Amino acid sequence: MILLxxxxxxxxxxxxxxLLALGLVLVYGILKLVNFAYGEYVMVAGYGLFxxxxxxxxxWYVTIVGSLVLAALVxxxxxxxxxxxxxxxxxxxxxxxxxxxSIFLQNAVLLAIxxxxxxxxxxxxxxxxxxxxxxxxxxxxxxxxxxxxxxxxGLSLLMKRxxxxxAMRAAADKFTTTRLMGVPANLVISxxxxxxxxxxxxxxxxxxSRSSSVDPMTGSGPLLIAFIATVMxxxxxxxxxVVGGFAYGLLFNLxxxxxxxxxxxxxxxxxxxxVILFLLFxxxxxxxxxxxxxxxx
Amino acid sequence: xxxxxxxxxxxxxxxxxLVLMGAVTIVGVVVQLVGTPLLKNIYTSFCIxxxxxLGLQMFMxxxxxxxxxxxxxxxxxxxVSGILSMQPMMKQLGVPNMxxxxxxxxxPIGVAILAGGLVAALLAALISYPLMRLxxxxxxxxxxxxxxxxxxxxxxWDNVTNGPRTFFGLQEYTTLWVALxxxxxxxxxxxxxxxxxxxxxxRASRDDRYAARAVGIDVVxxxxxxxxxxxxxxxxxxxxxxxxxxxxxxxxxxxxxxxxLISMLVIGGAGSITGAVTGAVVVTIVRxxxxxxxxxxxxxxxxxxxxxxxxxxxxxxxxxxxLIWRPVGVIGAQEARLVRLKATSxxxxxxxxxxxx
Numbered sequence: 001m002i003l004l005x006x007x008x009x010x011x012x013x014x015x016x017x018x019l020l021a022l023g024l025v026l027v028y029g030i031l032k033l034v035n036f037a038y039g040e041y042v043m044v045a046g047y048g049l050f051x052x053x054x055x056x057x058x059x060w061y062v063t064i065v066g067s068l069v070l071a072a073l074v075x076x077x078x079x080x081x082x083x084x085x086x087x088x089x090x091x092x093x094x095x096x097x098x099x100x101x102s103i104f105l106q107n108a109v110l111l112a113i114x115x116x117x118x119x120x121x122x123x124x125x126x127x128x129x130x131x132x133x134x135x136x137x138x139x140x141x142x143x144x145x146x147x148x149x150x151x152x153x154g155l156s157l158l159m160k161r162x163x164x165x166x167a168m169r170a171a172a173d174k175f176t177t178t179r180l181m182g183v184p185a186n187l188v189i190s191x192x193x194x195x196x197x198x199x200x201x202x203x204x205x206x207x208x209s210r211s212s213s214v215d216p217m218t219g220s221g222p223l224l225i226a227f228i229a230t231v232m233x234x235x236x237x238x239x240x241x242v243v244g245g246f247a248y249g250l251l252f253n254l255x256x257x258x259x260x261x262x263x264x265x266x267x268x269x270x271x272x273x274x275v276i277l278f279l280l281f282x283x284x285x286x287x288x289x290x291x292x293x294x295x296x297x
Numbered sequence: 298x299x300x301x302x303x304x305x306x307x308x309x310x311x312x313x314x315l316v317l318m319g320a321v322t323i324v325g326v327v328v329q330l331v332g333t334p335l336l337k338n339i340y341t342s343f344c345i346x347x348x349x350x351l352g353l354q355m356f357m358x359x360x361x362x363x364x365x366x367x368x369x370x371x372x373x374x375x376x377v378s379g380i381l382s383m384q385p386m387m388k389q390l391g392v393p394n395m396x397x398x399x400x401x402x403x404x405p406i407g408v409a410i411l412a413g414g415l416v417a418a419l420l421a422a423l424i425s426y427p428l429m430r431l432x433x434x435x436x437x438x439x440x441x442x443x444x445x446x447x448x449x450x451x452x453x454w455d456n457v458t459n460g461p462r463t464f465f466g467l468q469e470y471t472t473l474w475v476a477l478x479x480x481x482x483x484x485x486x487x488x489x490x491x492x493x494x495x496x497x498x499x500r501a502s503r504d505d506r507y508a509a510r511a512v513g514i515d516v517v518x519x520x521x522x523x524x525x526x527x528x529x530x531x532x533x534x535x536x537x538x539x540x541x542x543x544x545x546x547x548x549x550x551x552x553x554x555x556x557x558l559i560s561m562l563v564i565g566g567a568g569s570i571t572g573a574v575t576g577a578v579v580v581t582i583v584r585x586x587x588x589x590x591x592x593x594x595x596x597x598x599x600x601x602x603x604x605x606x607x608x609x610x611x612x613x614x615x616x617x618x619x620l621i622w623r624p625v626g627v628i629g630a631q632e633a634r635l636v637r638l639k640a641t642s643x644x645x646x647x648x649x650x651x652x653x654x
Contacts, residue, residue: 034434082617089624092363095437096563097620099556104613107606115605224445227438235434269449272442279439280427 005135010253011246012141015148016206018245020222021229022155023199025241026192028230029172031087033094037078037101038226039219041197045071045204046120046214047109053121060123068201074105075197079190087189102219109216117215126209144206151202152242155195159238164191172236228275234285243286313632314488317574318481321347325477337473339585344476345538347577350561351480351487351570352530356523357559358567359496361503362432365555366440369447370417370528372550374535376451376458378413379467382406382540387466392459399457406470410536417532421525429520432506444555451547458547465544471537479537483530488570490526499523553609557584560612564619566626571633576626580612587611 024038048067052058082101086093128139159165170178171188179185208214233244328340353367381404388400431439452461490496502509502516565576587608594604
């Protein structure tokens with residue numbers, strides 16, 4: 001029974017982390033940008049849920065679609081307004097820009113809505129539980145696994161079968177060559193940002209439903225998770241991101257069980273030490289495909 | 298460099314440094330003599346920020362690696378110097394769970410600040426060697442993760458730091474003079490470091506790490522030594538800051554503060570001392586001005602709600618604007634030459650001709 005609970009919990013946590021990591025890696029793959037503003041797309045989608053469900057009282061399906069569109073739109077707008085002009089500049093300029101975008105979005109929400117957390121009303125099925133084989137499980141955990149499976153399948157089809165997907169994969173591999181083949185750079189990058197925002201939006205739905213509230217700092221947790229998961233899985237492929245997400249979910253659940261109660265507050269520190277060690281011994285991540293030498297010495 | 302250099306040539310070589318130091322000193326003296334207490338406070342905290350920015354510049358500007366960890370060393374310096382300089386009775390009052398052997402430790406403030414710097418450098422020496430092997434995105438993420446480890450330890454180790462709660466009861470020691478002298482000393486250090494053997498090597502490794510390796514530079518080693526040196530400066534700055542502010546919590550050594558430091562460096566230009574100083578000046582002025590505006594709006598009650606976060610919002614926009622307009626920062630990677638000795642080949646083009654790495 002406990003084993004079944006552990007498996008379902010790890011699968012659903014892993015799914016959430018995989019979605020987060022995937023959104024980050026889509027942009028990183030093409031632009032080689034570690035997007036510090038990525039967490040804010042999750043936060044913005046959370047506010048979309050708040051505005052739709054709590055503030056306007058719209059039906060839940062309208063709210064969900066609306067917040068997904070909002071996250072994708074904000075992601076796209078940050079690309080146009082901030083990342084595109086500095087794209088050709090140094091990597092530091094881009095990194096710092098992404099951080100400035102993150103600070104901007106946080107404070108915009110702080111200023112426009114409230115510094116305090118806002119409650120998000122969610123449809124009943126997001127908060128219910130079911131009992132399967134004597135184990136009580138939240139419905140949203142099962143839903144999360146199913147949604148992730150569909151999204152991954154859909155994304156994989158998109159990447160393999162459509163022209164846009166193929167262009168994006170080519171751009172992630174050799175961006176300059178891809179451009180020389182006549183693929184418009186702006187289109188590919190914008191598509192990556194839109195998809196990144198969309199995935200952040202989906203993840204946000206499940207992230208926010210755990211606490212049923214959203215505040216301006218909501219994005220920092222998902223951002224860190226996406227970082228860890230991509231680093232563990234391998235930053236250079238979408239498969240790596242998914243593998244890393246599940247690996248992180250497993251590590252997190254294991255640490256929660258193994259660590260004594262007095263050390264549980266240090267769990268994040270342990271996680272990050274694990275990441276640092278991981279990077280030192282296997283900087284290419286679990287999935288090493290597409291890895292380019294990034295170390296010296 | 299010729300071995301027989303006249304004093305005049307030496308002065309001209311370092312004219313930029315002298316002008317920068319002169320400007321910071323003169324403004325400092327003027328503020329001390331005629332400034333309001335608020336202005337004195339702002340200038341003191343500017344001098345401390347300047348010290349931190351220069352410490353960060355020594356590593357980040359010369360190695361080309363964006364470091365998030367540095368504010369953690371400021372925190373180490375602040376806590377170590379605070380624990381050493383406080384009276385045992387104050388410590389028992391402020392940090393009830395502190396280890397007994399820490400409670401009994403006591404040292405004069407100057408010694409405590411030095412010890413803070415040394416502990417920060419020692420910590421950097423212990424942890425940073427493997428980190429210096431990573432470059433680019435992996436390097437940024439690892440240094441970011443290291444900051445989070447620092448933060449978690451600071452907020453959880455309540456036998457030392459009082460946990461997430463405020464650590465209070467430090468004596469005030471840092472006056473405008475102390476901060477000014479510390480900033481000037483750091484400026485001299487950073488300036489001469491840049492052209493030292495180590496400084497030249499690490500700058501070579503920044504511009505092209507493979508070529509640097511090919512000419513026999515041990516890239517990891519020079520990065521490591523620079524990292525430890527700059528951690529020392531950050532630790533000292535932390536002690537000086539702690540004895541200015543007198544009470545603080547781990548929040549002061551986290552992402553928001555580090556963002557301010559990085560923005561100063563990036564806006565001014567990470568590659569040069571002139572850039573670091575310019576950035577610190579510009580960001581301090583913009584930030585203080587925005588704070589005044591924010592306070593004025595809130596006090597006037599013209600809006601039906603309190604204005605929060607306007608300062609950070611505008612600062613972020615400003616930063617992106619600078620990055621779009623001049624990605625190498627306002628000054629760029631070359632020191633501004635205020636006195637040009639002779640026309641350089643290529644017509645003495647200004648800093649924007651610099652290739653950014």
